[in-house]
Amino acid sequence: MSSLVAFGVSETLIADFQALRETPCAEGNKYNAKTIDQLAQYICCRNYANLTLELSYLNWAVCNYMQQRGGLLSFYWLEEAISPKKVRHAFSQAKSATWLPKNTAIDIGSQGLELFFGKQVFVISATRVQLLSAFMELLTTHFPQILDDTEAALLGRHESDIKQLASLLQKKIYKWLKQHLPTAKLQQRFRYLDNWLLHNASNSPYPNKIDDGQVLAFWQSSIHEEGYVKFTTALDDIVLHQDALRSIESAAAASYGLSIDDYAQILCDDHDALYQNVQEQDHALSAKALTVYPKFLVAKDFERLVALLSVYSANLNLPLSVLRHAIMGAWQGRIIQASRYSPTAVKQQLSVMPALQYKDFCAQLVNIKQVNKFTLLCISGALYNLQSSSCLSVLSGSVGDMLSAEQGQQIYQFISADLAKEEAKSKCAAESSFKVADAEFSFEKLQRWQLQQPALNKIFNAAKKALSKNNRAGFKAGDDTDEEQLLAGADALNKINQMIDTFLAHFKQTSEDDADTTTLLEKNKQKEHQHNDLRQIYSSDLFIFKDELQKRHRGKHE
Amino acid sequence: MNEVVTDAQEAVFTAKRQLNALTNTIKNSPDEKSSGHILFNDVVRCVCLPHLESSKQRLVKINSDTALSIQYAWVLKKVSLSVSLSQVAASTTELAFERKTDMFELKIKTDPSHHNQAYVILTLRQSTQAQREVAVHLHCCLGQEYSVVSFPALSNSNSQILLAMDEQYFRVISNPDTQIHLT
Numbered sequence: 199m200s201s202l203v204a205f206g207v208s209e210t211l212i213a214d215f216q217a218l219r220e221t222p223c224a225e226g227n228k229y230n231a232k233t234i235d236q237l238a239q240y241i242c243c244r245n246y247a248n249l250t251l252e253l254s255y256l257n258w259a260v261c262n263y264m265q266q267r268g269g270l271l272s273f274y275w276l277e278e279a280i281s282p283k284k285v286r287h288a289f290s291q292a293k294s295a296t297w298l299p300k301n302t303a304i305d306i307g308s309q310g311l312e313l314f315f316g317k318q319v320f321v322i323s324a325t326r327v328q329l330l331s332a333f334m335e336l337l338t339t340h341f342p343q344i345l346d347d348t349e350a351a352l353l354g355r356h357e358s359d360i361k362q363l364a365s366l367l368q369k370k371i372y373k374w375l376k377q378h379l380p381t382a383k384l385q386q387r388f389r390y391l392d393n394w395l396l397h398n399a400s401n402s403p404y405p406n407k408i409d410d411g412q413v414l415a416f417w418q419s420s421i422h423e424e425g426y427v428k429f430t431t432a433l434d435d436i437v438l439h440q441d442a443l444r445s446i447e448s449a450a451a452a453s454y455g456l457s458i459d460d461y462a463q464i465l466c467d468d469h470d471a472l473y474q475n476v477q478e479q480d481h482a483l484s485a486k487a488l489t490v491y492p493k494f495l496v497a498k499d500f501e502r503l504v505a506l507l508s509v510y511s512a513n514l515n516l517p518l519s520v521l522r523h524a525i526m527g528a529w530q531g532r533i534i535q536a537s538r539y540s541p542t543a544v545k546q547q548l549s550v551m552p553a554l555q556y557k558d559f560c561a562q563l564v565n566i567k568q569v570n571k572f573t574l575l576c577i578s579g580a581l582y583n584l585q586s587s588s589c590l591s592v593l594s595g596s597v598g599d600m601l602s603a604e605q606g607q608q609i610y611q612f613i614s615a616d617l618a619k620e621e622a623k624s625k626c627a628a629e630s631s632f633k634v635a636d637a638e639f640s641f642e643k644l645q646r647w648q649l650q651q652p653a654l655n656k657i658f659n660a661a662k663k664a665l666s667k668n669n670r671a672g673f674k675a676g677d678d679t680d681e682e683q684l685l686a687g688a689d690a691l692n693k694i695n696q697m698i699d700t701f702l703a704h705f706k707q708t709s710e711d712d713a714d715t716t717t718l719l720e721k722n723k724q725k726e727h728q729h730n731d732l733r734q735i736y737s738s739d740l741f742i743f744k745d746e747l748q749k750r751h752r753g754k755h756e
Numbered sequence: 757m758n759e760v761v762t763d764a765q766e767a768v769f770t771a772k773r774q775l776n777a778l779t780n781t782i783k784n785s786p787d788e789k790s791s792g793h794i795l796f797n798d799v800v801r802c803v804c805l806p807h808l809e810s811s812k813q814r815l816v817k818i819n820s821d822t823a824l825s826i827q828y829a830w831v832l833k834k835v836s837l838s839v840s841l842s843q844v845a846a847s848t849t850e851l852a853f854e855r856k857t858d859m860f861e862l863k864i865k866t867d868p869s870h871h872n873q874a875y876v877i878l879t880l881r882q883s884t885q886a887q888r889e890v891a892v893h894l895h896c897c898l899g900q901e902y903s904v905v906s907f908p909a910l911s912n913s914n915s916q917i918l919l920a921m922d923e924q925y926f927r928v929i930s931n932p933d934t935q936i937h938l939t
């Protein structure tokens with residue numbers, strides 16, 4: 199068994215998901231990254247009962263309506279009729295189909311596919327079909343009989359047969375996933391970690407807010423514990439542990455003031471509710487969604503951000519652990535690689551030290567932030583080309599570099615005044631908050647403002663120029679990236695930049711308040727100081743880690 | 757702390773850990789990418805678009821995996837327009853070899869000037885646009901092994917290729933035991 203089993207997911211299932219993401223079709227990838235992330239959620243949360251039912255309804259419609267046109271194989275694979283547009287097209291004549299089972303009908307409505315069974319109606323949103331199709335792909339790969347079985351079970355049948363088939367299928371999936379999502383080891387790890395924290399978190403009541411020192415202590419003391427060889431795994435587990443605690447606590451608080459004990463009891467009885475906590479995870483920051491298409495971030499930069507994002511998304515304050523994860527974690531990775539060859543290779547890796555120091559990592563982050571700002575400008579340019587009024591709002595985090603504070607203020611006032619005027623004209627309610635005015639914002643107005651405010655015009659010219667220089671997938675001329683994708687990307691980049699700021703702020707010695715008064719010389723001094731500080735932390739960490747890594751990796755072959 | 761609370765936390769922790777493994781596998785080494793893991797979609801592509809380089813590579817893998825070749829056969833059966841089943845052994849010794857189905861006709865004639873070469877001539881009674889403009893593919897199954905012989909686009913319902921007689925493709929297509937599917 200491979201080491202991945204320790205992570206609770208079989209290699210096959212990981213390969214399945216990787217392959218699903220790379221599944222080709224006539225143009226590009228068949229499924230987008232978000233769809234596959236969503237499917238992964240359903241699977242990991244064992245929350246596939248409703249999905250299976252929905253799929254069975256869709257399959258009923260396909261089998262019965264398209265029986266002459268190749269049925270399931272044709273719909274999902276030959277015609278690949280899985281985008282909302284293609285779904286609508288595939289079923290556009292369904293209303294007049296005369297060959298459906300008695301008392302049933304299929305129609306395309308505003309919501310999507312409508313299936314009528316006597317007086318009952320079941321609606322499948324056209325936008326869900328891609329997800330259902332990815333699910334079907336996974337199932338067909340592992341249960342090859344499913345296509346024949348489904349057609350046999352559903353052709354000419356009624357609603358009760360759909361439900362029966364769905365429940366049968368669900369049982370099959372349950373049995374299959376049991377092999378691919380083994381939980382025993384992960385449960386053991388949770389208990390071990392939970393117990394350690396209970397006995398070692400003396401500074402605050404349990405569940406505590408953990409600090410950097412505790413993360414390191416946990417890793418050091420778990421040297422003989424299976425699964426905690428790597429510092430990165432120890433940190434990842436702690437972050438997830440804290441996240442799990444926090445999500446249950448906050449969900450309990452939100453559920454009509456139930457006590458956490460009562461709430462947990464409900465969760466243990468009701469799987470759907472339990473996993474809602476997991477589903478609500480912020481998936482805007484998923485690697486695949488950001489680094490594939492449109493390419494908002496290059497994979498290498500994302501890798502550098504992994505620890506930072508997981509720690510700060512979980513609202514934890516562990517700046518040193520982020521540094522250790524990035525720098526010492528990479529060092530340990532190389533040593534582990536070397537340990538597969540020879541003890542001498544390990545010795546050599548131990549003596550060459552990490553490739554980067556902490557200050558280099560911080561410099562990389564500053565760099566990533568700059569690149570993100572450029573990408574935001576490109577997003578704004580792309581939104582402008584789509585004539586979307588959101589082209590202005592996505593820039594909020596990055597226009598600071600292009601405009602003086604005065605100019606920014608002036609534009610803001612100008613826009614607010616213009617919108618207020620408009621509002622007064624349309625005799626709207628007297629509420630004049632910017633939010634309300636924001637709803638009235640339109641692209642036409644923006645074009646007018648551009649003529650009146652040269653600075654604003656300058657921004658959009660810069661945005662267009664930036665876009666024309668961007669050669670990444672999804673930003674090239676002719677790529678039809680839609681507004682929703684762009685906005686999600688902008689949101690993620692703004693969040694990432696904020697997290698980078700929060701992180702870097704830990705290593706700044708002076709407060710921002712006196713930033714105005716500091717001279718260039720003082721600023722340089724500050725910078726020097728900051729670096730000295732990071733250098734000190736680095737040297738002492740190096741000492742600790744070298745010792746730890748020697749204990750862990752030297753002598754395995756001796 | 758109530759044990760039930762810990763149970764709930766543990767369940768969330770486990771699910772999140774597993775979800776991370778499926779959504780953030782970016783850290784794996786790049787050569788693990790496209791490791792040749794085959795989904796049903798790949799099998800369908802292999803049947804429908806056999807001329808692609810990726811399909812050719814996958815067909816090798818499909819041939820070596822029983823579960824996959826069953827899927828391949830299933831798809832092939834669904835999409836093939838016409839099948840010529842194994843022939844009664846009659847014309848094995850003769851080099852003039854002929855097969856006929858309701859939709860296609862296959863003839864093999866030795867090249868009069870080079871005796872180690874043969875023309876394989878395919879005639880279609882009806883044709884699709886792709887067959888007229890792109891290519892015609894014959895999926896051959898001999899024993900448990902699949903291979904694809906591709907012909908250039910039809911002209912006047914005909915297409916032909918020249919094969920060396922010691923070539924694997926020739927051995928397959930001229931073997932009376934071979935099942936030949938037109939897609």
